[in-house]
Amino acid sequence: MSASPQAIVTLGCRLNIAESEALRQLVTASHGGRDVAVVNSCGVTNQAVKDTRAAIRRLRRDRPGAELVVTGCASDMDRAAFAAMPEVDRVVANAAKLLPAIWGPRANIAPPRRHTRGFIGVQNGCDHACTFCAIPQGRGSSRSDPIGEVVHHVATLVEGGQREVILSGVDLTSYDDRGARLPALIERLLAQVPALQRLRLSSLDPAEVDDHLFALLTQEPRIMPHVHLSLQAGDDLILKRMRRRHTRAQAIALAQALKVARPDITIGADLIAGFPTESDAAHANTLAMVTECDITHAHVFPYSPRDRTPAARMPQVAPDLARARAAALRDASAQRRTGWLAAQVGTVQPVLIEKPGDRGHTPAFADLRLDAPARVGTIVDARVTAATPTHLIGTPE
Structure with a gap:
């Protein structure tokens, strides 16, 4: 769970993280000086629902005068129960949360934020029927963003300084834009945004990793080696x-x-x-x-x-x-x-510095901490000098 200065609290999957970034822009642009707090909920497990309720109560204690809005999968699955919570002012349907009109007439003019990594939701919903999963109740059937829109979004983020983009979805490998599947999206993206240095993918369904996607994962150097x-x-x-x-x-x-x-x-x-x-x-x-x-x-x-x-x-x-x-x-x-x-001790790894304190990730997604200062947003070649059970320690080359 994470919270931003704009009081966007995020629970759950990478798609929620991507959507929360868009929510942050919408809320910032629309509400100006008004205090609005949003909980982007998760309903994947009973514990996730409990965590959502706890986050709502905590946020209300922290922001007693804010308009507290709840959205996401948990609130869609039991809208009446969340609307009845005394801490909640408004429940927004998951399918509507990224519509500018929900947040106000100025919501569509939010400037893009600068980050080193960008989560982009390109697919939503699921057409499968796994017996344990309630997500289709909160996300609906599978649908995909048009390739052109995704390419434009990524190009805008890269122009704003992002070095790495993560494509996410509820069922990412079911991506389908009028017959163009996930490998076609990836190829168009890499061809039309040559400045994009790193591309990652969220969870992949093993049943959907065909020869085309396999070749991209194993042969395309700009796709990071973490599956x-x-x-x-x-x-x-x-x-x-x-x-x-x-x-x-x-x-x-x-x-x-x-x-x-x-x-x-x-x-x-x-x-x-x-x-x-x-x-x-x-x-x-x-x-x-x-x-x-x-x-x-x-x-x-x-x-x-x-x-x-x-x-x-x-x-x-x-x-x-x-x-x-x-x-x-x-x-x-x-x-x-x-x-x-x-x-990995003794190897040299290109590390994208993501956080103050000189922390970042290697291409294979090892957490690495430098022993010397480096600027956030840069990719630094670091020689790995030590390893702990959870992360690497390196020295800039």
């Missing part, structure tokens, strides 16, 4: 009950092929622990996948039942057991991450 896969589980029966579209073997084959074709690629993954009916053996299969796919960046969630989803009606795993299994998955990934970071 985050929406794996969810490593057991075939659980994947079937989740209604995922890939098998365990397919996921492992994809991760290993990516590493062979581009050895510096790091693999990230979304994993759910304690899905209904998950046995000890099924959990062991997912745990083994961390090693077999060399997952160094794991986003692990203990399963949380969501109303009106098929998985909520399946036999549940005890919450304490789900949390313990989640901890085991995190520990396994952390061990691989520690080894991966240690192996």
Whole structure:
């Protein structure tokens, strides 16, 4: 969760981060000196909904005189409950939150903000029916921004000083602009915005990584070597009950092929622990996948039942057991991450300096801290001199 000086509080996914950046511009332009606070909510798990409610209460304590607006997936899933909270002045539908008219007549004149990395939502909604997921209730069916609009948006950000752009979506690999899929978007973007130095992609569905996308991920140097896969589980029966579209073997084959074709690629993954009916053996299969796919960046969630989803009606795993299994998955990934970071000592890495204090990320998404000053927004070649379990330490060349 993050908050800005404009009191935009963001929970959840990278798409929410991208949308919150647009919200910040809209609110700033429209309201001028008025105090407006926005919570951009997440409803992916029960805990996310609880966190949203806590964020609303905290923001009201911090901004007692502000107009407090709630939007996002959680508020769409239960609009009446959020509207009834005494702290909330207004609930804005998720589908309408980026419409300038929602925020006022001057909202469309906000200037772009300067950052080193820009999150851009290019796809929204989902047409799949994973049994655990409530996001279609909050985001609707899949829809994609036109390629021309995306290219223009990225060009504007790059002209404003951004060195890196992250394309995000609820189901990014379903991107489809009148038949032009995600690889076509990427190629147009790289060709028409030659000043864009770094491009990253948010979570990819393994079932949708075709030969064209695979070639871009492994051969295009401006696409950063960090692939985050929406794996969810490593057991075939659980994947079937989740209604995922890939098998365990397919996921492992994809991760290993990516590493062979581009050895510096790091693999990230979304994993759910304690899905209904998950046995000890099924959990062991997912745990083994961390090693077999060399997952160094794991986003692990203990399963949380969501109303009106098929998985909520399946036999549940005890919450304490789900949390313990989640901890085991995190520990396994952390061990691989520690080894991966240690192996980079002595290498030279180009680091985009993103935060005061000389912190940034390498192309493979290692957190690196310089031992000498560097200007935010610059890309610095740094020789890695040490590694901790969580980050690298480097010296500018």
